[in-house]
Amino acid sequence: MAVLALVLLLAALPLRAAQALVLLRDVEIETTIRELADPIFLAAGLDPSSIAIYIVNDNTLNAFVAGGQNLFLNSGLLIRTETPDQLAGVIAHEAGHIAGGHLSRARVAMEDAGTQAILGTLLGLAAAVAGAPQVGVAAMAGGLTVAQSGFLKFSRGQEQAADQAAVRYMGELGQSPEGLLQFFEILDSDDLHLSGRANPWLQTHPLTGSRINFLANQVAKSPYAGKAITGAAVERHARMRAKLDAFLSEPSDALRRWQDDPSVPGRYATSIALYRIPRLDDALIAIRALIAEHPDDPYFHELEGQMLYENGRIAEAAGPYREALALLPASGLLKLGLAKTLIGSDDPADLREARQQLVDTTVTEPDNAEAFRLLATAEGRLDNEGAAAIAMAEFSLLVRHYDDARRYAMRATQIIQPGDPDFLKLQDLQAAIDALPPGSRNPRRR
Template sequence: MRTILLALTLSTTLLATPVHASNDLQLPDLGGSTGALSLSEEKALGKEFMQEARSGLDIMHDDQINDYLHSMGYRLLEHMNPPFTHYRFILVKDPNINAFAAPGGYIVINSGLVLAADNASELASVVAHELSHINQRHISRAIDESQRMQWPMLAAMLAGILLSAAGGGQAGQAAMTASTAYGIQNQLQFSRDFEREADRIGIQALASAGYDPEGMPAFFEKLQNWSRLQGGNPMEFLSTHPLTLDRIADTRNRAEQLSGKRPDPEQDHDFDRFKTRVRAFSMTPNEAVSFFRIQASSQDSYQKELGSYGLGLALAQKGQYKEAIARLEQLNGQHPSVFAYQAALAEILLDSGKYASALKSYRQLQRAHPDSTLARAGLAQALLETDEEQAAVGMARQLAGEHPQNALYQQLLARALDKAGNKSEAHRALAEYYFLTGALPSAIQQLEIARSISGNDTKARAAIDARMVEMKRSGNPQGKDKT
């Protein structure tokens, strides 16, 4: 599948003229007039774009993968000045080496880029770069609403870019053709300014967060060398993030100035396990089993360890749970303190229907890692399968309360409430799930169902009505004050 992750570059190079940043963001002046989107408009645009994107992206829905990217992203954000409260980090099953930033706090990364990175710092350099695009509000700064287009036209244009990049036929091509009339040559230079700015801010966050700043120039050079070996045809990442020798040299110089304390080696071990998991779920089950059987027979003890982990995951994908569990039990016996291995065993026990054993494993995992949302979410699922609905409701409610923007926890809460017999609240939780995934009509429908079965509970009906108004308003950001 040809990657469709062109949102930032295309929107900045094809959609608009340069604009000043708003003064309160204290951003460098890149020329042009004022007129950036408000934060609320940018968030709404991002939701609309990602709703369209989800239908064309093969998103990898995996708790451990999501947790790793979320942890890396927020670790970097602690050393930035983010304009948004919530960010989403999404991994797409796509062998092309690419990543992109969409409006409102969305970072999308191809599995091919993860597999191309050799260590945590290289991957983190890309995440930091894309976060800088969002935090510097490059899309917003490239759109002058008063001279360019109204909101519906803008959303339609981004959808057209998406369709075209995905091979969506005449509708996408029409949007692309129209967009070229806005002066491509001027915008290309402007886009390079954005890229340099993202490099500069990203590499500073990279070093401040405890990663090796050398990861950025090292990864850039690696990609450029690979491109040369392929006959000069630029890979997707280089097409959407054009590199120059000056940019690479600048990041190298900055890395040398920032280099100091060496990163914790354990972060690269965590990355290796994350990469192994991504590889296991990026291949077909048969390919993955073959690949990891070879790695698991390696004479190198570390490679053998990673191969055994990948093999356990791959066997489970094929439904060969007995061997998968045996592999992971042996791995946990050899490395009893590695969270990824413990979580994988508990997960596969749950998937294979060994609910009592899964519950025991998740209890042990939660005791060892009491702050882990992964451990608590897994425990809640195991409690549901062992008919401990009330305990599951309590844990799911706690998770949803702590992470109100996590759609999967709302879905888990809805399932727990439904099994516990609380139908009205279950529909309200399911409404939140649909709302967070961009399905506003389905969210409203669930609230209407919740209202209809809430009986004479006037307090509940009032809360449902108020939430319905909030959801409908959030789908129409026009006319709001700039925030």
């Protein structure tokens, strides 16, 4: 599993009639964001487990909520936030929109066609995140006019309500709303230099002087004014910014920016830039130096594994992934990464280990289609034809290949008998297939 896995899909989201939406998966960055976001969601009376967070590979400063409890954060926003307080403020503001029911009201105001377009977008997004980007693209067809209708453009009243909610949430957490104010000031400054180009945040979240004045007044009277987030969260935020920059920028540009920075985030970014140039030997020296100093950091081990795996040194990559997983045993993405290093082995023991890691991944990430696809490969190589058919049927359901799902399920019923360990799993699978809408077929290829 790549540390930053890019998933391409065509999106019907604000500001562009058609745009390429690329989603990023990274266990370290996701963990960093979750550690900031979950306490905010709880303060907002929201269940953190019910809110999906997506990281969008887009260098513009934007964040938005869509389709219910789905929060999207652009990589450009994550990199531009200078402190964890600023990112927390943005998340608190978006949580205010969710808790305030603003999305439901926006949907009521939309035409049915627009509603169907955004729902189709999110269904396609789910398929693409699951590991089938071509299906995600297919699901977007015909939904490319939502941007022109101004969907998700909140009213000034809703923006003010979200600001007020953010102030309240931050106060409940013993924090000042100063981070959100600072982010608004960054937006306001950037808007003066856009030369006619629309700022995505400002298009969907109208920024007014009264909102900035409101936050400034709230900061002035906050009992937590001047109290910033400290400790490990600051380091994690700095590492997230450095990592995103090193992976998403031109490698030579990133190397020039970071190679003279002696901090841990700077050295981390340098190792990533070297590996992307590619200067693998230098990159391995750099990341192994960090591992020697921080042997309990799972993400440094993961990066070493990725470097080796993506350069064809697959057998060597298994060791670093095992080290990472030992330090972060609940991570489905790390289990998937280890399984990918093992699945090509001719050793049955490696295949059995890969199968177990993939089974565990499907439990923690039940919508991860790549895990089911690889699980089918492992089961097939171990001559478990029934289990392989079930895994392929699960994969097909996730990527909305419904005809294929029915075909693989039928194959499984011819192999798996009552009393077999996988019989109950097959029953659940058949129930899911039977619940499909009438006439559900594979999406047309485009």
